[in-house]
Amino acid sequence: MKSFYLFVILYLSQLGWAQAEIYKRIDSEGHVTYSSEPIKGGKKLYLKPLPTMSGGKGTPENFPRVDTQTQRNRDATRRVILEDELGAEENLLGAARQNLQTLENNPETTTSTAGVPFQKTPQYLDKLKAAQDLVTSHEQNIKALRTEILNLKQ
Numbered sequence: 001m002k003s004f005y006l007f008v009i010l011y012l013s014q015l016g017w018a019q020a021e022i023y024k025r026i027d028s029e030g031h032v033t034y035s036s037e038p039i040k041g042g043k044k045l046y047l048k049p050l051p052t053m054s055g056g057k058g059t060p061e062n063f064p065r066v067d068t069q070t071q072r073n074r075d076a077t078r079r080v081i082l083e084d085e086l087g088a089e090e091n092l093l094g095a096a097r098q099n100l101q102t103l104e105n106n107p108e109t110t111t112s113t114a115g116v117p118f119q120k121t122p123q124y125l126d127k128l129k130a131a132q133d134l135v136t137s138h139e140q141n142i143k144a145l146r147t148e149i150l151n152l153k154q
Contacts, residue, residue: 023037085145086142093139093142096138097135100132100134100135
């Protein structure tokens with residue numbers, strides 16, 4: 001029980017620390033210094049409390065409203081745009097996958113003096129990485145577009 005009271009006393013003693021006094025000093029060269037402790041030549045700043053927002057009062061009276069039919073038209077237009085974008089991304093993904101497959105099937109390699117390929121060139125590896133990144137990017141775009149379409153109101 002004593003530890004509980006000790007905890008409460010320690011907790012309550014910490015509450016005042018959040019509101020520190022602020023001091024400001026400007027030296028002869030125009031440099032500004034702020035401190036939470038009094039400084040020579042500094043003046044105490046009196047700051048007004050920050051405004052707070054009232055919560056939970058709903059939509060303000062003057063908030064613009066849209067009738068149901070207008071919103072449905074907007075949603076339908078948005079769906080069409082998203083579906084068009086999805087189709088375009090799927091086409092781009094197909095082309096990117098085809099490009100990646102072509103690169104994988106035709107590796108650029110350096111050859112030894114005997115004419116035997118032994119290592120893929122750094123340029124080829126860079127092209128391969130870029131092609132893989134492009135495929136991944138289109139896949140992520142498609143996933144995001146499908147999520148947006150699913151989240152639309154029916």
